[in-house]
Amino acid sequence: MFNQIENKIPVTLITGYLGSGKTTFMNELLKLQSNKKVAIVVNDMGEINVDSSLIKNNSLAKYPNMELISMQNGCICCTLREKFMDQIIELSHKDIDAILVEASGISDPVSIAEAFLAYEETEKEIPVYLDSVITVVDADRIYAEFLDELNDYVDSDKDKTETDETETDEEENDPDIINLIMDQIEFCSLILLNKCDLLTKEQLREVKEVVKIIQPEAKIIETEYARVDFENIVSHIPYDYDRIRDSSLINKTLFKNNHNEEWIDGVHEEYGISSFVYTKRQPFSYDKFMKFLEDDYPETLIRAKGYIWFADDDIHTQLFEQAGRNASVTEISNWVAALPTKDREEAMANYPEILEDWDETYGDRINQIVFIGKGYSKEEITEKLNQCLETYKNTK
Known part of the structure; x- marks a missing residue:
């Protein structure tokens, strides 16, 4: 497996719905390491790439080894897919160790992974490989919107704990959002279970159990403020599309x-x-x-x-x-x-x-x-x- 990726640059895809902590994760990741030459691609659906600006203001000046690419007015899983792959290939010709991609909150990781597969089918040799698909999951939201109500219904004797409401009324009533969150969990190889400090140990245990059941192949890392070491997110093993797809x-x-x-x-x-x-x-x-x-x-x-x-x-x-x-x-x-x-x-x-x-x-x-x-x-x-x-x- 390692021979297949020799001299290739790993691409790590970070997904997760709005408010889960993706941008915080990117900033914290850069704070914890400064010796890697990293290129970052940030995708935002709007005309102004807010996430890109946050990363740039917080990290770019401190880390001269980092290069930031902003992609907006579209999503890299659909309208910007071809442009995204062209950008990835262009970055691969530079002197960098890794490429991190922060997808928009509404991105479908399945489509982005398929873009890599499609590119590999048309090109004999490409200088990059999809290393990991990471989903940043708001543990507090999972508990509040799945387990808390479910436990009440089946007469659980566990105590309810009030949680912060991060979503708007419009979000809460939009079924596509919750389904997208589940799709992002089902199709990832690594889950960053964020905001764990907002739950009790028992509530966190329940959330981990449910997430692991939904996607048993994904590694789970518990985080507070999305802090995790760089070495824990790049596996140096190509992402196995079929295995992850079939393992949910x-x-x-x-x-x-x-x-x-x-x-x-x-x-x-x-x-x-x-x-x-x-x-x-x-x-x-x-x-x-x-x-x-x-x-x-x-x-x-x-x-x-x-x-x-x-x-x-x-x-x-x-x-x-x-x-x-x-x-x-x-x-x-x-x-x-x-x-x-x-x-x-x-x-x-x-x-x-x-x-x-x-x-x-x-x-x-x-x-x-x-x-x-x-x-x-x-x-x-x-x-x-x-x-x-x-x-x-x-x-x-």
């Missing part, structure tokens, strides 16, 4: 379900948290499913994610996600079965695995959701979802 509890549960495998280690059930997959070919009624989410969704569920479809729309694949108190349904693509004949045949030729689970009536259309929770009733949830099903009338 969501994907592990789905894989074992699709391969009819039983849980072997049962680690995730040690703390009373378990998972299961709901699978039905039959479509949901849109109105019934939404009513279920709004009026009857179990508070014992921590996380859910999967693809679904509705009886009045057999064309579009919908992504259902839930994290804590928030849930969303988003149209993301078309079912292969809904494509024109020529496009469908081309898709099957390029991706023959589609045919492995093809249904004569429904094609590739399916409701398949992974649920993760504590103290829930699988039978009750399954029954409620079954009540949302509707007969499919294929008009084609």
Whole structure:
């Protein structure tokens, strides 16, 4: 593994939602070391790169070995992706030891990692490699928005502790934000569990257990004010995209379900948290499913994610996600079965695995959701979802 990265520059990606402590982490990291030649790329969605200015004002004058690149008016996981990779390659030709990338708070680490994979596929040899994907996690927020309410619901005897509210009312009511936080945890190789000083030892233990269950492969470092040594964040081992992608509890549960495998280690059930997959070919009624989410969704569920479809729309694949108190349904693509004949045949030729689970009536259309929770009733949830099903009338 080490031979593959000889003479290449490690790139460390730092993600984490607004307020988690990413910029504080970058500043503290530079204070703790001054002998490394580091290039920093800071991405901000706005016209003014506030994070870049904070790092520059606090650190750049003190550390002449540091070079700072600001990327704004877009996100490096989508609109600035190509420009981002070009910038990384340009930096690699300079005399530096490492590249640190602070992604915007709304960046999807999956897409950024895929940018490296895509670049490697088109270029025979590139002078950099993705070393680590770090997610800075606000431990206080995880406890407040997941565990505190969940523990109350299952009659936990642990004391509640008041926590600082860092998010606005608008943030709190936006389901995409909480789902993004979970996505960032599920797709990282290192978790900086920040603001640990705001929780009791017991609360912190619970947060670590849940985070480890969601992404068991990621190393967890507890921090206060995001302080961590440079040597602890650069692994010098290439980021294993497939291993990390497949190691989250969501994907592990789905894989074992699709391969009819039983849980072997049962680690995730040690703390009373378990998972299961709901699978039905039959479509949901849109109105019934939404009513279920709004009026009857179990508070014992921590996380859910999967693809679904509705009886009045057999064309579009919908992504259902839930994290804590928030849930969303988003149209993301078309079912292969809904494509024109020529496009469908081309898709099957390029991706023959589609045919492995093809249904004569429904094609590739399916409701398949992974649920993760504590103290829930699988039978009750399954029954409620079954009540949302509707007969499919294929008009084609």
